[in-house]
Amino acid sequence: xxxxxxxxxxxxxxxxxxxxxxxxxxxxxxxxxxxxxxxxxxxxxxxxxxxxxxxxxxxxxxxxxxxxxxxxxxxxxxxxxxxxxxxxxxxxxxxxxxxxxxxxxxxxxxxxxxxxxxxxxxxxxxxxxxxxxxxxxxxxxxxxxxxxxxxxxxxxxxxxxxxxxxxxxxxxxxxxxxxxxxxxxxxxxxxxxxxxxxxxxxxxxxxxxxxxxxxxxxxxxxxxxxxxxxxxxxxxxxxxxxxxxxxxxxxx
Amino acid sequence: xxxxxxxxxxxxxxxxxxxxxxxxxxxxxxxxxxxxxxxxxxxxxxxxxxxxxxxxxxxxxxxxxxxxxxxxxxxxxxxxxxxxxxxxxxxxxxxxxxxxxxxxxxxxxxxxxxxxxxxxxxxxxxxxxxxxxxxxxxxxxxxxxxxxxxxxxxxxxxxxxxxxxxxxxxxxxxxxxxxxxxxxxxxxxxxxxxxxxxxxxxxxxxxxxxxxxxxxxxxxxxxxxxxxxxxxxxxxxxxxxxxxxxxxxxxxxxxxxxx
Numbered sequence: 001x002x003x004x005x006x007x008x009x010x011x012x013x014x015x016x017x018x019x020x021x022x023x024x025x026x027x028x029x030x031x032x033x034x035x036x037x038x039x040x041x042x043x044x045x046x047x048x049x050x051x052x053x054x055x056x057x058x059x060x061x062x063x064x065x066x067x068x069x070x071x072x073x074x075x076x077x078x079x080x081x082x083x084x085x086x087x088x089x090x091x092x093x094x095x096x097x098x099x100x101x102x103x104x105x106x107x108x109x110x111x112x113x114x115x116x117x118x119x120x121x122x123x124x125x126x127x128x129x130x131x132x133x134x135x136x137x138x139x140x141x142x143x144x145x146x147x148x149x150x151x152x153x154x155x156x157x158x159x160x161x162x163x164x165x166x167x168x169x170x171x172x173x174x175x176x177x178x179x180x181x182x183x184x185x186x187x188x189x190x191x192x193x194x195x196x197x198x199x200x201x202x203x204x205x206x207x208x209x210x211x212x213x214x215x216x217x218x219x220x221x222x223x224x225x226x227x228x229x230x231x232x233x234x235x236x237x238x239x240x241x242x243x244x245x246x247x248x249x250x251x252x
Numbered sequence: 253x254x255x256x257x258x259x260x261x262x263x264x265x266x267x268x269x270x271x272x273x274x275x276x277x278x279x280x281x282x283x284x285x286x287x288x289x290x291x292x293x294x295x296x297x298x299x300x301x302x303x304x305x306x307x308x309x310x311x312x313x314x315x316x317x318x319x320x321x322x323x324x325x326x327x328x329x330x331x332x333x334x335x336x337x338x339x340x341x342x343x344x345x346x347x348x349x350x351x352x353x354x355x356x357x358x359x360x361x362x363x364x365x366x367x368x369x370x371x372x373x374x375x376x377x378x379x380x381x382x383x384x385x386x387x388x389x390x391x392x393x394x395x396x397x398x399x400x401x402x403x404x405x406x407x408x409x410x411x412x413x414x415x416x417x418x419x420x421x422x423x424x425x426x427x428x429x430x431x432x433x434x435x436x437x438x439x440x441x442x443x444x445x446x447x448x449x450x451x452x453x454x455x456x457x458x459x460x461x462x463x464x465x466x467x468x469x470x471x472x473x474x475x476x477x478x479x480x481x482x483x484x485x486x487x488x489x490x491x492x493x494x495x496x497x498x499x500x501x502x503x504x505x506x507x508x509x510x511x
Contacts, residue, residue, distance in 0.1 A: 079344045085340070087340035097266055151337070154337055
């Protein structure tokens with residue numbers, strides 16, 4: 001199979017200063033991941049586990065302290081590695097002084113999509129995320145769910161082969177969640193590769209082909225949902241809690 | 253280049269969809285119209301004072317536009333998290349910096365055209381003359397000076413976290429250069445070593461924006477045109493500073509975490 005996303009011994013350290021004392025926090029410690037073409041890959045972990053840091057490295061937002069990351073076999077530090085990807089950040093906002101159509105046109109220009117093709121693509125993605133009726137409205141008038149759908153539309157504007165979604169349903173109401181989920185499902189059926197982080201176990205169980213569980217910057221488990229669940233003799237949520245070492249009695 | 257133009261286009265749109273530019277233009281027009289309606293001391297040459305005042309207001313307004321627009325570009329992108337989907341595209345950080353600079357500079361240029369058209373109309377209503385080439389020379393160097401200010405503010409926006417502190421520092425630096433820049437060498441002469449060398453170093457290091465600022469006299473006193481080679485030389489001199497500040501901004505932004 002064709003490996004689309006790969007990390008090798010990825011290490012990220014954050015240097016901070018507390019009360020005049022320099023401290024180093026290891027956010028990622030030797031992370032090895034490989035995502036194959038056409039699969040929907042769920043990236044799970046508790047808050048602060050290193051999910052967003054991994055995505056930040058993959059997208060070139062931060063430089064790794066050690067190791068390497070590749071998209072389509074190209075080092076992520078090169079902008080061209082991002083030519084065939086779409087990215088939806090967690091809870092993002094878009095230029096309030098632009099409308100949905102203008103935002104998508106702007107991103108299409110960055111991908112150097114020819115104008116005629118860009119217009120067709122804008123029509124298509126706006127229809128997909130059900131925002132045709134609001135395409136001329138300024139973003140500042142949009143609800144949170146609508147903004148998240150604009151986010152999905154911009155992530156799909158270049159017809160990407162790989163989608164990286166950071167908690168795409170976070171903060172949305174049930175209807176918004178269902179809409180986003182159905183779009184991911186549709187992309188899966190089209191054979192796209194989707195790499196996404198989520199805290200919604202039901203969502204992960206329904207959509208993902210494979211999952212990885214990360215905790216304290218280290219990879220704890222990789223495999224299909226059924227494999228991981230059966231290894232721990234429980235459903236995914238219990239397996240997840242078991243893998244990250246959560247002890248319910250400690251809370252009680 | 254298409255990518256840089258796309259980034260620049262958004263910066264231009266932002267300026268013209270916000271209120272600051274319109275407010276400053278209207279305030280400048282109102283002040284000039286009020287001042288123009290009174291004839292102080294029955295002086296026939298009062299139009300010179302009016303022109304002086306109008307040009308000073310135009311300089312202040314365009315500096316406000318240039319600094320406030322540029323200073324918030326990158327910090328606002330960070331704060332509103334629009335930087336993340338943007339940098340997740342095949343866009344290098346240098347392209348982003350150059351695009352932002354170009355957008356703000358072009359926006360300032362468009363604002364400058366509006367201001368100078370008003371100024372031309374105001375002066376023509378009293379003097380019945382259109383010294384267009386003089387206006388062009390003054391506006392051209394004014395625009396290049398704004399380019400230096402935009403590049404400086406862009407660099408500052410990557411060094412200082414808050415746009416307000418960046419704007420204040422940029423205003424202080426630019427105002428100091430405009431008011432005191434030309435006297436620094438004279439001050440240096442009056443000092444003893446090593447202070448003299450320090451003053452000279454500052455004198456030669458700062459961008460001398462007072463040269464384009466002084467071009468106001470060309471219009472106020474109806475002086476003859478400046479030789480084009482001097483205009484070209486000053487434009488090249490200002491372009492060198494633009495390149496310097498942009499290179500510094502690119503260096504600072506190159507490895508800066510944006511999460």
